[in-house]
Amino acid sequence: MVPTPPSPPPPSLRLTIDGEALAANWRALDRLSGAAEAGAAVKANAYGTGIDAAVPALRSAGARSFFVAHWSEVPALARHVDPAAIAVLHGPLSAAEAAYGRSVGVRPVINSLDQARLWLEAGGGPCHLMVDTGINRLGLPPAQLSESALAALEIDLLLSHLASADEATPLNARQRALFAAIAATVPARRRSLANSAGIALGADYAFDLTRPGLALYGGVPRAELAPHIRPVVRLQAQVIQLRDLSAGDTVGYNATFTAPVAMRAATVALGYADGFLRSWSGRGVLRCGPAELPLIGRVSMDMVVVDARAAPDLRAGDWLDVPYDLPDASARSGLSQYELLTVLGLRFERCTTT
Numbered sequence: 001m002v003p004t005p006p007s008p009p010p011p012s013l014r015l016t017i018d019g020e021a022l023a024a025n026w027r028a029l030d031r032l033s034g035a036a037e038a039g040a041a042v043k044a045n046a047y048g049t050g051i052d053a054a055v056p057a058l059r060s061a062g063a064r065s066f067f068v069a070h071w072s073e074v075p076a077l078a079r080h081v082d083p084a085a086i087a088v089l090h091g092p093l094s095a096a097e098a099a100y101g102r103s104v105g106v107r108p109v110i111n112s113l114d115q116a117r118l119w120l121e122a123g124g125g126p127c128h129l130m131v132d133t134g135i136n137r138l139g140l141p142p143a144q145l146s147e148s149a150l151a152a153l154e155i156d157l158l159l160s161h162l163a164s165a166d167e168a169t170p171l172n173a174r175q176r177a178l179f180a181a182i183a184a185t186v187p188a189r190r191r192s193l194a195n196s197a198g199i200a201l202g203a204d205y206a207f208d209l210t211r212p213g214l215a216l217y218g219g220v221p222r223a224e225l226a227p228h229i230r231p232v233v234r235l236q237a238q239v240i241q242l243r244d245l246s247a248g249d250t251v252g253y254n255a256t257f258t259a260p261v262a263m264r265a266a267t268v269a270l271g272y273a274d275g276f277l278r279s280w281s282g283r284g285v286l287r288c289g290p291a292e293l294p295l296i297g298r299v300s301m302d303m304v305v306v307d308a309r310a311a312p313d314l315r316a317g318d319w320l321d322v323p324y325d326l327p328d329a330s331a332r333s334g335l336s337q338y339e340l341l342t343v344l345g346l347r348f349e350r351c352t353t354t
C-alpha cells in the first residue's frame with residue numbers, strides 16, 4: 001500500500017467564478033427569453049468554469065434544464081441536478097450508451113433514425129428530438145420526420161440549432177420559419193431553438209425553452225446583449241521569479257524579445273498548457289492592480305514573462321490578474337470567446353464567490 005501523501009499547497013493559478021454575476025446573467029437571459037424559460041448549456045465543464053462552481057449558482061438562480069454534449073459529462077452534473085433535467089446532445093451511438101441513459105434517467109437528444117431505434121430498443125422513455133433546420137451538423141433531416149421509428153418516441157423537447165444567430169443573415173428567419181412549421185406537426189411537449197445569440201433575436205425565436213451557454217459565462221455574442229451580461233471569470237497567476245535584464249538580453253524560446261534598455265521582468269506561472277495559448281505572445285498584458293505589465297517573448301508551456309517596470313514593488317509569490325473580459329480578450333488574442341473559456345486548463349483552482 002502506498003501511504004496517503006499530505007495534500008499539496010494551493011495552486012499558483014486561480015479561476016474565480018463570480019457566482020452572483022453568473023446567476024444575474026441567467027436571470028437576465030431568462031427575462032430576455034420572454035414567456036419562454038431559459039435552460040443552461042453546461043457542456044465542456046460549464047464552458048471551462050467548472051461544473052461544481054457553476055451549476056449550484058445556476059440552479060439557485062432558477063435554471064431547471066441542463067445541456068451537456070457527451071455521456072461522459074453526465075456523472076459530474078448528476079451530482080447537482082435531477083437526472084431528468086439533463087439532456088445529452090450527442091445522443092446514443094450504441095446500445096451501451098442508450099442503456100446507460102435509461103439506467104441513470106437522463107434524456108438523450110435523438111439526432112437520427114438510428115438513434116431513435118437504439119433508444120427504443122433500450123426501452124425508450126422520455127427523450128428529446130433534434131431536427132436540423134440548416135446548420136447541417138447534427139440532427140434529423142426534416143424529410144425523415146414522417147418515418148415510423150419516430151412515432152413511438154416520447155418526445156419532451158423538440159430542438160433545432162441556429163447556425164448564425166450572432167450575425168444579421170436571412171438564414172436566421174429561414175431556420176425559425178422551418179422550425180415553427182415542423183413544431184406544428186411533431187407531438188413534443190416543449191420546443192427550443194435559441195442559444196445565447198438567438199435570445200437576442202427576439203421573442204419569435206424563444207419558443208418554450210432557450211439554451212444559453214456563452215452569455216451565462218460572460219460572453220457577448222451580439223451587441224444587444226452587452227448591457228445585460230456581466231463578466232463571470234477572473235483569472236489570476238502567481239509570479240515565480242523576478243530578474244533584471246540588461247539592454248540587449250533576449251527573453252524566452254527563440255529569443256523573440258530583446259530588452260531595449262535595462263529592465264525588470266517577472267516570470268509568471270501561466271502557460272499554454274493552462275489554456276493561455278501562444279496566440280497571446282506579444283499581444284497581452286497582465287495586471288498588478290491598475291498597472292499593466294505587457295507580455296514579452298513567447299508564451300511557454302508553463303510560464304509567461306512580463307515587463308515588470310510598471311510594478312516596481314513586485315515580488316515572487318505576488319498574484320497578477322489575467323485580463324479576461326471576453327469580447328476584448330477575443331479581439332486581442334484572435335481566439336473566439338468560446339475558445340477562451342473552454343481551453344482553460346486543469347491546473348487552475350476553480351472557486352466561487354457569491
Ligand SMILES: *Cc1c(COP(=O)(O)O)cnc(C)c1O
Pocket residue numbers: 041043089161194195196197211212213214215
Ligand atoms: C452549445 C450549444 C448551445 C449553447 O450555445 P451558446 O452559443 O454558447 O449560447 C445551445 N444549443 C446547442 C445544441 C449547443 O450545442
